[in-house]
Amino acid sequence: MNAYPLAAISFLLFALAAAGFLTCGSLVRMLMFLELMLNAANIAMVALGPQPASQAYALMLFAVAAAEAGVGLALIIALASTFRTLEAENIKELKG
Amino acid sequence: MNSEPFAYAANALSGPLLLLLAAFACLLAPLFFRALRGTQGAIALSAVLIVLAFLRRAPLVEISCFNGALLLTPASAYLWAFAFAVLAAVILLSLARPPAEEDSGGEYYFLLFMATLGLAALIAAGDLFTAFIALELLSLPLYALAGIRRSKPGLEAAYKYFMLGAFGSALTVLGIALLNAVYPDLAFAALMQAGAPDTLALAGFVLVIAGFAFKTALVPFHMWVPDAYEGAPTQISAFMGAAVKAGGVIVLWRLFRIFEFGPVREIFWWLAAVTAVAANLMALAQTGLKRLLAYSSIAHAGYLTVAFFGGQRGFEAVLYYLPVYAMATIGAFAVVLALEKGEKGPAIEDLAGLARTRPWLAAAMAAFMFSLAGVPPLAGFFAKFFAFSAAVNSGYTGLVVVAVLMSAVSMYYYLKVTVAMYMKPPAAAQAYPAPGAVEAVVFLMAAGVMLTGVFARPLLALAAEASRWF
Numbered sequence: 001m002n003a004y005p006l007a008a009i010s011f012l013l014f015a016l017a018a019a020g021f022l023t024c025g026s027l028v029r030m031l032m033f034l035e036l037m038l039n040a041a042n043i044a045m046v047a048l049g050p051q052p053a054s055q056a057y058a059l060m061l062f063a064v065a066a067a068e069a070g071v072g073l074a075l076i077i078a079l080a081s082t083f084r085t086l087e088a089e090n091i092k093e094l095k096g
Numbered sequence: 097m098n099s100e101p102f103a104y105a106a107n108a109l110s111g112p113l114l115l116l117l118a119a120f121a122c123l124l125a126p127l128f129f130r131a132l133r134g135t136q137g138a139i140a141l142s143a144v145l146i147v148l149a150f151l152r153r154a155p156l157v158e159i160s161c162f163n164g165a166l167l168l169t170p171a172s173a174y175l176w177a178f179a180f181a182v183l184a185a186v187i188l189l190s191l192a193r194p195p196a197e198e199d200s201g202g203e204y205y206f207l208l209f210m211a212t213l214g215l216a217a218l219i220a221a222g223d224l225f226t227a228f229i230a231l232e233l234l235s236l237p238l239y240a241l242a243g244i245r246r247s248k249p250g251l252e253a254a255y256k257y258f259m260l261g262a263f264g265s266a267l268t269v270l271g272i273a274l275l276n277a278v279y280p281d282l283a284f285a286a287l288m289q290a291g292a293p294d295t296l297a298l299a300g301f302v303l304v305i306a307g308f309a310f311k312t313a314l315v316p317f318h319m320w321v322p323d324a325y326e327g328a329p330t331q332i333s334a335f336m337g338a339a340v341k342a343g344g345v346i347v348l349w350r351l352f353r354i355f356e357f358g359p360v361r362e363i364f365w366w367l368a369a370v371t372a373v374a375a376n377l378m379a380l381a382q383t384g385l386k387r388l389l390a391y392s393s394i395a396h397a398g399y400l401t402v403a404f405f406g407g408q409r410g411f412e413a414v415l416y417y418l419p420v421y422a423m424a425t426i427g428a429f430a431v432v433l434a435l436e437k438g439e440k441g442p443a444i445e446d447l448a449g450l451a452r453t454r455p456w457l458a459a460a461m462a463a464f465m466f467s468l469a470g471v472p473p474l475a476g477f478f479a480k481f482f483a484f485s486a487a488v489n490s491g492y493t494g495l496v497v498v499a500v501l502m503s504a505v506s507m508y509y510y511l512k513v514t515v516a517m518y519m520k521p522p523a524a525a526q527a528y529p530a531p532g533a534v535e536a537v538v539f540l541m542a543a544g545v546m547l548t549g550v551f552a553r554p555l556l557a558l559a560a561e562a563s564r565w566f
Binding site: 014018027030034038044053057060061064067071072074075076092093095 | 225229232236239240243246247248249251252253254255258259262263265266269270272273274276277280322323326327384387440
């Protein structure tokens with residue numbers, strides 16, 4: 001199978017997720033877009049890379065994405081109980 | 097085959113291994129043994145001191161471990177010593193002023209150890225993918241550490257750091273995917289041989305550089321830095337300033353070195369110039385000491401990138417610069433820690449009259465500020481001098497002129513701190529706690545900043561030897 005349509009889909013997914021990440025204001029949604037970005041990049045890795053190595057990389061990247069999600073969710077739970085909101089614009093303790 | 101490299105590799109790798117054991121000991125021992133509760137800090141400190149005590153001079157060869165994933169060289173030995181020393185200083189600061197609640201488990205030290213192991217792997221990484229995984233191992237614990245107090249400023253710092261850091265990671269992954277499509281072998285040595293990149297590879301390099309620039313905090317990828325440094329526990333801010341920066345700089349140098357000229361060099365040129373200018377200008381307006389130090393750390397990342405353009409001699413300067421900058425930054429954050437009452441650290445005005453009330457602390461802080469500003473005979477001056485002169489010798493005079501001018505601008509805000517300490521009256525008589533471990537760290541760092549300036553030669557010789565192995 002030709003890998004390029006798959007790669008094109010992954011780039012599109014990555015671009016959409018990045019746009020979503022940069023425009024949405026809710027932390028949970030931002031985290032979801034982050035996971036989408038990581039997984040889209042992972043698809044690109046499998047679609048484009050040399051076969052055995054890139055698949056091994058993809059497996060390790062699953063673990064990285066899962067760890068990111070774990071830390072991110074833990075932070076979001078702590079933020080929700082401390083700030084009572086998950087909109088980024090309402091979380092402004094620090095200057096800047 | 098000579099058995100000496102093997103013996104060295106076993107010795108060198110047992111250091112990080114011991115830290116890994118100590119990390120789990122800090123995490124688990126208090127759970128299983130009631131008597132060990134509250135001793136995590138002592139376990140952590142003794143582990144890192146043992147590792148530092150058994151550091152050995154590396155043989156002058158490159159030892160490839162784990163199929164080339166880690167390369168042990170004199171350079172990695174030098175930087176590992178640096179990383180472990182930073183860890184020891186941060187643990188000392190954390191012992192003196194526990195950043196989290198007393199009854200919290202050992203997760204603070206566990207995360208700190210994990211981040212240091214990530215930094216160690218990042219320093220020795222032989223290929224781009226290992227470097228990325230190591231960077232994640234460095235970053236993920238730090239996101240949690242920034243918010244470990246679960247207070248409002250801490251959590252805000254943590255989430256900003258996390259969101260932008262993870263965004264940078266995603267960019268890096270996509271970049272690695274693109275590079276992997278062009279180059280089947282992602283080892284740095286293989287990338288050096290690969291020749292001029294085509295469009296796809298160029299896009300990959302740009303994405304990877306952007307990802308690592310997020311962690312090194314180069315403008316325009318610096319947005320998280322001031323908030324993260326201000327909201328995080330001060331001990332962690334010191335670790336971020338000294339250690340994370342070093343890791344990012346090392347990987348950026350490896351990427352930079354692949355290109356003799358061409359568009360990637362120009363990207364680095366602009367990153368260095370924009371960082372030096374923007375960071376210093378933004379620092380002028382700061383009133384909080386931690387925010388000021390955050391902008392100062394961004395500016396120094398810019399100077400370090402300028403040094404890249406000096407080639408091999410420039411990297412020699414970088415290796416001298418990193419410990420010198422780290423000493424001044426850790427020292428300054430230790431002073432912040434000694435003075436802070438709220439979580440966000442003191443404002444610059446709160447330092448008023450410090451020379452009257454605590455003269456030695458004020459003198460040490462002045463030494464750190466002058467070293468960061470680059471005033472002779474302190475170490476910061478020589479670091480900047482070597483960095484900039486290397487770049488001039490390679491013909492990048494324009495870039496160095498920008499950096500030197502902005503370095504002169506930085507004098508203003510570093511002096512602002514000194515002026516507050518020496519020329520303003522103290523606000524009110526306050527009782528200060530007796531000096532302890534925090535002050536010990538302050539004076540150690542102050543001594544380091546002065547001695548490595550006046551007697552630069554030993555450290556410079558080590559840096560020169562190490563720089564040949566990258």
